[in-house]
Amino acid sequence: MIFAAKDFLNNCWIHDLEKLVENADLKVDRDGLSSTNKAFQGYWAVAKDWTEKSRYDVKTESQAKELIEAITHEPDGVLPWIRKHW
Amino acid sequence: MDTQTLVDDKIHAGQRFITRLAQKKFEVIVACWVKTSEEDDWFLYIASGEVDKKGLAEAYREAYRVLEELDMPWITASQLKLVRSDDPLVADVKETQHLPTAAFPAISHRPQLGDMSTQEVYIYPDVDPDKVLLRQEFSVTYVRQENTNIWNATTREGGFHRGVRAKGAVSYTTAFYEGEKPEDQRFAIVSVLVEIDPRFDDRAFLERPDTRRMLADQARRMADELFTSKYPEAIIQRDVDHV
Numbered sequence: 001m002i003f004a005a006k007d008f009l010n011n012c013w014i015h016d017l018e019k020l021v022e023n024a025d026l027k028v029d030r031d032g033l034s035s036t037n038k039a040f041q042g043y044w045a046v047a048k049d050w051t052e053k054s055r056y057d058v059k060t061e062s063q064a065k066e067l068i069e070a071i072t073h074e075p076d077g078v079l080p081w082i083r084k085h086w
Numbered sequence: 087m088d089t090q091t092l093v094d095d096k097i098h099a100g101q102r103f104i105t106r107l108a109q110k111k112f113e114v115i116v117a118c119w120v121k122t123s124e125e126d127d128w129f130l131y132i133a134s135g136e137v138d139k140k141g142l143a144e145a146y147r148e149a150y151r152v153l154e155e156l157d158m159p160w161i162t163a164s165q166l167k168l169v170r171s172d173d174p175l176v177a178d179v180k181e182t183q184h185l186p187t188a189a190f191p192a193i194s195h196r197p198q199l200g201d202m203s204t205q206e207v208y209i210y211p212d213v214d215p216d217k218v219l220l221r222q223e224f225s226v227t228y229v230r231q232e233n234t235n236i237w238n239a240t241t242r243e244g245g246f247h248r249g250v251r252a253k254g255a256v257s258y259t260t261a262f263y264e265g266e267k268p269e270d271q272r273f274a275i276v277s278v279l280v281e282i283d284p285r286f287d288d289r290a291f292l293e294r295p296d297t298r299r300m301l302a303d304q305a306r307r308m309a310d311e312l313f314t315s316k317y318p319e320a321i322i323q324r325d326v327d328h329v
Contacts, residue, residue, distance in 0.1 A: 041147060041150060063142075
């Protein structure tokens with residue numbers, strides 16, 4: 001049981017949003033919201049493309065704003081959705 | 087499910103998807119499946135001017151609408167990656183597309199594509215919206231029974247044609263001796279091009295017996311309409327069709 005918990009923790013120590021959603025058991029909720037809320041669906045798609053490598057890429061101001069909006073948009077951004085599950 | 091089957095299905099699904107996008111006037115500059123080194127998984131990259139014009143979120147919403155319409159399990163929302171027209175992968179893909187030896191989908195084991203470390207890449211050919219139209223050709227032959235007004239009609243399947251704009255009953259052919267009147271004619275052929283709905287532009291679907299019957303029925307209706315415009319009194323009887 002302890003080892004299983006340790007594996008789970010290791011699997012959470014990643015930047016892959018898709019895997020994190022699965023680990024948090026939020027996939028069904030995310031997919032359901034994506035199918036009914038197209039604004040959220042688009043914002044999620046933008047956020048999922050962020051990687052730990054892409055943070056070092058040179059981006060334009062509009063691309064940076066696009067990512068910030070996808071994360072913070074009220075009420076359809078990614079962060080407001082995650083907060084509902086904290 | 088072995089890896090090769092998975093990849094083949096993904097390639098086929100990707101072709102349908104980008105074809106449908108092009109038909110919906112969603113610009114596709116280049117498209118390729120990429121297996122990255124980091125994630126060890128396949129992603130469908132599509133570079134599009136729609137991302138530049140409408141922003142990434144809106145471009146994704148439009149692309150997802152098309153993906154949902156096609157209802158294909160082989161491409162998931164998380165596997166789709168839209169990028170701008172000036173993404174570094176565009177130049178690399180175009181370079182491969184323009185190799186004189188390129189056969190499509192072009193398979194490449196290049197270690198790098200744009201900024202990405204890659205294991206394997208499948209590159210689709212240029213998508214020209216005018217070349218993705220698909221038609222199936224049919225011919226319906228009408229033969230008059232003796233001196234009656236009863237005509238036997240036989241339908242034959244022809245091939246598929248891509249990039250043909252014409253559709254419906256496209257030609258009427260008959261032959262008669264000098265001095266014969268139209269009412270003396272005993273033979274006619276109507277050629278039909280049936281439009282294939284892009285949602286059904288799928289090899290497996292088009293080979294299904296029920297699909298073939300449905301397309302043949304459409305062809306018969308269109309051919310009969312043209313034929314009866316010339317012989318309004320004709321009684322059409324069906325022979326065994328070659329479908």
